[in-house]
Amino acid sequence: MAGFEPQIIAFCCNWCTYAAADLAGTSRVQYPANVRIVRVMCSGMVNPIYVLKAFEGGADGVLIAGCHLTDCHYIDGPVKCDAAVDKLRKMLHVLGLEDERLRREMISTSEGVVFARVIKEMVEQLKKSGPSPLKVKMEALA
Amino acid sequence: MEEPRVGVFVCHCGINIGAYVKVPDLVEYAKKLPNVVHAERNLFTCSEEGISAIKKAIKEHNLNRVVVASCTPRTHEQLFRAACEEAGLNKYLFEFVNIRDQCSWVHMREPEKATEKAGDLIRMGIAKARLLEPLQEIEIKVTPAALVIGGGVVGMEAALNLARQDFDVHLVEKESELGGTLRSINKLFQTSEEAEKLIKTLVEQVKSHPKIYTHLSSKAKEVTGFIGNFDVNVDEKGEECKFNVGTIIVAIGAESLRPTGQYGYGKMTNVLTQLELEDHMKRGEPVGENIVMVNCVGARVPERTYCGRICCMTAIKNASLIKESNPKAKVWILHRDLMTYGVDFERYYRKAMELGVRFIRYSLERPPEVIGEGKVERIRVYHELWRREIELPCDMLVLTTPLIPAEDSQNISKMLKVSLDEFGFFLEAHLKLRPVEFAMDGVYVCGSARWPTDVTEGVSQAYAAAAKAAGPLRMGYVKAEAINASVNEVECTGCGLCELLCPFQAIELQLKRDRMVSHVNEAVCKGCGTCCAACRSGAITMHHFTDEQILAQVEALFG
Numbered sequence: 059m060a061g062f063e064p065q066i067i068a069f070c071c072n073w074c075t076y077a078a079a080d081l082a083g084t085s086r087v088q089y090p091a092n093v094r095i096v097r098v099m100c101s102g103m104v105n106p107i108y109v110l111k112a113f114e115g116g117a118d119g120v121l122i123a124g125c126h127l128t129d130c131h132y133i134d135g136p137v138k139c140d141a142a143v144d145k146l147r148k149m150l151h152v153l154g155l156e157d158e159r160l161r162r163e164m165i166s167t168s169e170g171v172v173f174a175r176v177i178k179e180m181v182e183q184l185k186k187s188g189p190s191p192l193k194v195k196m197e198a199l200a
Numbered sequence: 201m202e203e204p205r206v207g208v209f210v211c212h213c214g215i216n217i218g219a220y221v222k223v224p225d226l227v228e229y230a231k232k233l234p235n236v237v238h239a240e241r242n243l244f245t246c247s248e249e250g251i252s253a254i255k256k257a258i259k260e261h262n263l264n265r266v267v268v269a270s271c272t273p274r275t276h277e278q279l280f281r282a283a284c285e286e287a288g289l290n291k292y293l294f295e296f297v298n299i300r301d302q303c304s305w306v307h308m309r310e311p312e313k314a315t316e317k318a319g320d321l322i323r324m325g326i327a328k329a330r331l332l333e334p335l336q337e338i339e340i341k342v343t344p345a346a347l348v349i350g351g352g353v354v355g356m357e358a359a360l361n362l363a364r365q366d367f368d369v370h371l372v373e374k375e376s377e378l379g380g381t382l383r384s385i386n387k388l389f390q391t392s393e394e395a396e397k398l399i400k401t402l403v404e405q406v407k408s409h410p411k412i413y414t415h416l417s418s419k420a421k422e423v424t425g426f427i428g429n430f431d432v433n434v435d436e437k438g439e440e441c442k443f444n445v446g447t448i449i450v451a452i453g454a455e456s457l458r459p460t461g462q463y464g465y466g467k468m469t470n471v472l473t474q475l476e477l478e479d480h481m482k483r484g485e486p487v488g489e490n491i492v493m494v495n496c497v498g499a500r501v502p503e504r505t506y507c508g509r510i511c512c513m514t515a516i517k518n519a520s521l522i523k524e525s526n527p528k529a530k531v532w533i534l535h536r537d538l539m540t541y542g543v544d545f546e547r548y549y550r551k552a553m554e555l556g557v558r559f560i561r562y563s564l565e566r567p568p569e570v571i572g573e574g575k576v577e578r579i580r581v582y583h584e585l586w587r588r589e590i591e592l593p594c595d596m597l598v599l600t601t602p603l604i605p606a607e608d609s610q611n612i613s614k615m616l617k618v619s620l621d622e623f624g625f626f627l628e629a630h631l632k633l634r635p636v637e638f639a640m641d642g643v644y645v646c647g648s649a650r651w652p653t654d655v656t657e658g659v660s661q662a663y664a665a666a667a668k669a670a671g672p673l674r675m676g677y678v679k680a681e682a683i684n685a686s687v688n689e690v691e692c693t694g695c696g697l698c699e700l701l702c703p704f705q706a707i708e709l710q711l712k713r714d715r716m717v718s719h720v721n722e723a724v725c726k727g728c729g730t731c732c733a734a735c736r737s738g739a740i741t742m743h744h745f746t747d748e749q750i751l752a753q754v755e756a757l758f759g
């Protein structure tokens with residue numbers, strides 16, 4: 059799919075992954091410009107509805123990223139996030155969205171390079187997968 | 201809600217943003233977005249000039265929302281919030297958009313794309329800003345007194361430290377005497393100072409300090425409230441004693457494991473633990489000519505994987521003391537690994553070898569065997585280095601056992617809503633960044649209650665915990681998070697899921713007008729938003745990161 063630029067939205071926790079994205083910036087690590095970050099306080103507060111809304115709106119990929127298991131500012135947000143992601147995946151299957159469209163990562167403050175790598179990987183993968191089938195269907199209906 | 205009037209300030213950040221992102225285009229773009237009544241660009245929005253530009257615009261254009269598109273909220277949010285506040289705008293009506301760390305610095309070779317992305321981020325930021333609501337930080341008054349639970353060396357040091365800072369301290373000790381484990385200890389490594397002497401001095405200081413109220417033969421049986429205002433109910437010799445404190449220190453120490461059934465302990469007469477040996481030596485009773493010590497009894501085994509940390513030093517101490525008083529005595533320490541960390545302990549170990557203490561390594565797979573009837577006569581051990589079995593004569597067998605969590609750890613953990621680790625010791629909020637604090641505000645931990653410590657470490661922790669506990673007492677008030685959760689009682693179905701999930705026990709079901717509804721304690725809530733994400737009826741609002749605000753960002757991006 060030549061020329062296709064996937065649109066990715068990333069929900070990043072304030073204390074770790076948002077800071078990792080900052081570090082990627084201060085260290086001038088370059089990554090594809092396909093991602094838009096939404097800051098949330100904790101990965102545990104990401105409501106599945108945010109993700110569903112993003113796909114409904116036309117997102118090709120969604121990233122939920124926060125602290126590592128033992129680093130969460132609020133003790134066990136990542137565990138709650140993992141549980142929500144498990145449920146979400148099932149719903150996404152029903153909607154015909156492939157696994158790779160939702161990515162869950164734990165990226166700490168010091169892992170700017172990891173953040174950049176994850177975005178790069180997602181963009182490469184989604185370029186291969188093509189536009190979100192949900193978006194294609196919705197556009198056909200409209 | 202009054203109609204939003206949004207002001208947008210796009211920062212060049214010198215060349216940091218300006219060289220890669222087309223700032224003037226972004227300003228023109230922002231002007232066309234809904235509810236934007238003013239947009240401008242600044243060379244440095246964070247400079248004095250930039251800050252006055254914000255304040256001026258708030259007044260001139262009657263702005264009720266401010267969006268700055270520049271660097272990161274992690275460094276500059278406070279500054280811009282303060283600017284809003286100075287211009288008479290609630291500081292939570294400010295929204296940050298990061299177009300430097302997230303655009304110009306990471307897409308340096310793609311200025312077009314960086315500009316397009318910055319435009320998206322600004323659009324998303326404005327969409328959120330339109331829905332922002334003013335919030336208030338609540339101030340909670342703090343009672344200038346503290347509770348210290350546990351009157352061992354660590355608890356006493358913490359109490360004294362606080363009392364010397366002129367705060368009232370209630371020191372609650374379950375035994376009829378202060379002093380804890382050290383009351384049973386003979387001499388202390390590495391100085392050979394008598395433990396009793398150390399304790400005696402401390403007890404005198406505690407007892408004579410007018411600010412310390414010592415409650416002996418007492419236990420805290422109920423604690424309610426939160427930082428600043430804990431209501432404490434103590435059972436003091438069968439009578440109730442109630443008081444209010446601002447902060448609490450947990451110093452209930454630990455207990456020495458009794459290895460019943462191992463190596464003849466409890467059955468054979470000449471088998472003791474190190475703790476019993478301490479008492480034996482303190483009373484000056486004879487120990488015999490051949491003494492064998494076995495380390496790691498009940499430690500670093502599958503059912504208790506941790507290292508007792510201070511046990512190696514205890515064994516080396518007692519072995520050295522025996523050799524010093526009777527050089528002819530033979531002392532063997534059978535160990536699996538010697539953990540004599542740091543400079544002093546390694547020196548202590550070498551000194552023991554010079555004194556003639558013998559160290560023999562055994563393995564978990566082939567532990568030493570006890571030979572004898574009713575009384576240990578010999579010990580058979582497979583010598584790892586010699587690769588053969590040897591037998592040692594034995595007048596006294598000493599088992600080195602680890603400290604295990606204090607009996608009341610579970611109860612206190614429940615009462616104070618603080619966590620325990622996998623072994624049952626108290627767990628701090630963050631091993632490195634908040635080592636003596638619990639996740640529960642206003643409650644602190646020190647000494648062996650957290651992890652086996654020696655006196656030096658325990659006392660350092662006591663000072664650290666006292667310093668932390670004194671902070672709120674000195675301030676006289678604490679500020680609760682304004683970014684917190686609240687419940688719509690009409691929509692709440694009282695299912696209790698939020699109460700179950702809240703990591704800070706800030707939520708409680710309460711009976712209101714004949715039905716159970718969830719209630720968030722603002723003073724305890726930290727604003728993680730977990731409850732809000734989990735609520736099935738959408739009855740919980742996580743302020744400043746509301747579903748509406750976040751969905752507005754999502755919709756602004758794709759809409």
Ligand SMILES: Cc1cc2nc3c(=O)[nH]c(=O)nc-3n(C[C@H](O)[C@H](O)[C@H](O)COP(=O)(O)OP(=O)(O)OC[C@H]3O[C@@H](n4cnc5c(N)ncnc54)[C@H](O)[C@@H]3O)c2cc1C
Pocket residue numbers: 349350351352353354355372373374375378379380381382385387388389390418419420451452453454455456474475478510514517603606608646647648649653654655656658
């Ligand atoms: C055999 C042995 C030898 C040791 N030798 C040395 C040595 O040579 N040098 C050295 O530095 N360290 C030594 N230690 C370690 C030393 O004992 C500890 O560092 C020290 O006791 C820790 O003090 P603490 O106040 O934290 O705990 P503890 O001494 O255990 O005191 C805790 C106190 O809390 C009280 N308490 C418990 N539960 C409650 C409750 N629910 N309510 C109220 N009060 C409660 C207890 O009664 C006790 O008084 C040795 C330990 C052992 C077991």
Ligand code: FES
Pocket residue numbers: 071072073074075099100101102124125129130131132133135136
């Ligand atoms: S604060 Fe980062 S995941 Fe909870």
